[in-house]
Amino acid sequence: MIETTINIILFVMLVVTALAIIRMDKLFAVVMLSGVFSFLSALLFIVMDAVDVAFTEAAVGAGITTVLMLGTIALTARTQKKSPKFQLMPVLIIIIIGVALIYGTMDMPNFGDLNSPANTHVAAYYVSNSATDIGVPNMVTGILASYRGFDTLGEVAVVFTAGVGVLVLLSGLARRRREDKEEL
Amino acid sequence: MHEHHLILRVVTKIVVGTIILFAFYVQFHGDFSPGGGFQAGVIMAVAFILYGVVFGLSKVKQVFPVWLAHKLMxxxxxxxxxxxxxxxxYGYPFLDYTVFDPEHPTHGQHWGIWLVELGVGVTVSGVIVSIYYAFASRTPHISDEDW
Incomplete structure (x- = not known):
């Protein structure tokens, strides 16, 4: 009962934040509100007992992303461009996609459903055997670092590649500009 | 340049150490409590980013040089x-942690997870600090009123 109440309150706050973001013109406030949005999602993850995910969401979504977005709007513009007039096409597209998404969720299993595909395959094995196989109390760490260690190696490689990509894109541009200036 | 924001500067100085300590806790206690290498790496990076945001890019680059961030990645x-x-x-399958303690496989698992999570944390903190440097180095300084 109390969990449902908390869920409802958090979801209402999420929707209110999203509506506020849509109505804002100042991008600084939009970035701050998206940080609030991330924190609210983190709270929702905590209610769903996904503490590790909540941790990541709070640190990356609310912390890092906010700083990077601030850096971006410092490079570009601080206020949103006014859209000229009401346009029908975008509204139609959004409504169609929204209805399709809601229709898609009808087929999804309920939250915490024992018979859902996620809970019927290897998850049962992990839950019953990780204490003897690995002996680590935090099962999430056991799965990520040991059972699925090779996957996690791939993920680390992805993070590394993303970092290298950003560096090549941003620093490459700075160097080109400097060379252009020297030519002038 | 940063003569104002006295409260921010004082609070940042107090908080940065605690954040780094917490990052180490999440890193090395991740097999007992929530979190792990990824979260620890992010928290570690956040400590330096906070320092950079408040005290300026040149100050944080003295503490955490750019080349170090790139090497950590x-x-x-x-x-x-x-x-x-x-x-x-040693003749075991790739990433089979039994190698670290063949007598007690669970001890080997502990060592393996410890090492692997350390790798994740180091890469993630390096990448995030590098991305922050890449963004922030291109940003001209903006006075408070312009926001």
Whole structure:
């Protein structure tokens, strides 16, 4: 009962934040509100007992992303461009996609459903055997670092590649500009 | 340049150390409590980013040089893959942590997870600090009123 109440309150706050973001013109406030949005999602993850995910969401979504977005709007513009007039096409597209998404969720299993595909395959094995196989109390760490260690190696490689990509894109541009200036 | 924001500067100085300590806690206690290498790496990076945001980019680059951030990115992946190579070298499957303590496989698991999570944390903190430097180095200084 109390969990449902908390869920409802958090979801209402999420929707209110999203509506506020849509109505804002100042991008600084939009970035701050998206940080609030991330924190609210983190709270929702905590209610769903996904503490590790909540941790990541709070640190990356609310912390890092906010700083990077601030850096971006410092490079570009601080206020949103006014859209000229009401346009029908975008509204139609959004409504169609929204209805399709809601229709898609009808087929999804309920939250915490024992018979859902996620809970019927290897998850049962992990839950019953990780204490003897690995002996680590935090099962999430056991799965990520040991059972699925090779996957996690791939993920680390992805993070590394993303970092290298950003560096090549941003620093490459700075160097080109400097060379252009020297030519002038 | 940063003569104002006295409260922010004082609070940041107090908080940065605590954040780094918490990052180490999440890193090395991740197999008992929520979190792990990824979260620890992010928290560690956040400490330096906060320092950079408040005190300026040149100050944080003295503490955490750019070359170090770039090297850490690769170092973490090497730690992770190296852990796998050690087990290969001793005749076990890739990333089979039994190699670290064949008598007690769960102890081996602890060592393996410790090493692998360290690799994840090092890479993630390096990548995030590098991305922050890449963004912030291109940003001209903006006075408070312009926001």
């Amino acid at each position: 690769a170092l973490g992946v090497l730690i992770y893959a190296g852990t796998g190579l050690v087990s290969l070298f």
